[in-house]
Amino acid sequence: MALGHTLLIIIYHILAETKEYQELGANYLGQLERRGKEKRLVRQLEKLGFEVSLTPLASQG
Template sequence: MTRFPTAAHLASWAGLAPGNNITGGKRGSGKTTHGDVWLTEILVQCAWAAARTRDTYLSAQFWRLARRIGKKKAAIAVAHSILVISWHLLADDRDYTDLGGDYFTRRNTDRQRDRLVGQLHNLGYRVTLDKTA
């Protein structure tokens, strides 16, 4: 992995680096760069497979993004994550530890609580919060 000093270099070479075309306060295309089509194709297939797994970080990431940007762009984003994870596993000689399907919920519990309380309010319930434990 010495050919790629960082995971971002590898993602750029593979064509999975997200575009960042902002000039004058206007956002341009976020299209990914051109790269190795064979690697990109296999990583996107892996992303689709990861999206169908249960209670994993990559599945949670896919469905969280798919709601907002669509399934195909979410698959590219998950493929990017798989490539970055692979770089770290090979460069640091570590084992993979999945963060879990509830990672995004655990990351910001206050926002999750407020969102769920708001949904109950919209359904006509009155909610009082009582912190136990």
Template sequence: MLVQFAWAATRTKGTYLRAKYDSLVIRRGKKRALIAVGHKILIATYFILKNKVEYQELGYDYLQNLKKDKKINRHIKILKELGIEVEIKNKVA
């Protein structure tokens, strides 16, 4: 049943679960990507029920922005380790 939910979620355009599926299907294949999306749905359902909050859609671009933020932070850390002072003018949100 969860795989059916995952299949439906991956067919919805512009959602986080679609982006997750698209990023995984290249490396893992269709079936494993569906299982991973089903797992994401299960985890989200658990925390929604546990914390009694509404589901918040992260959006299709969430993964890209997350990767960009991680790269920026990693490069800043490397520069600081090399002894270079880094001044951040505009923080990436």
């Protein structure tokens, strides 16, 4: 039942939105998860009284 409901929601959005399909890429979900983790950790540090500034490393391989 829940699977059918989910499929109906997906189909509705596909038909209702008039924009073309856009491939998000192979690592889209990984990047999304990483950004969420960054925000969550920054908030935790700020609650502890730290001022946080993130700077990416030059060679992140």
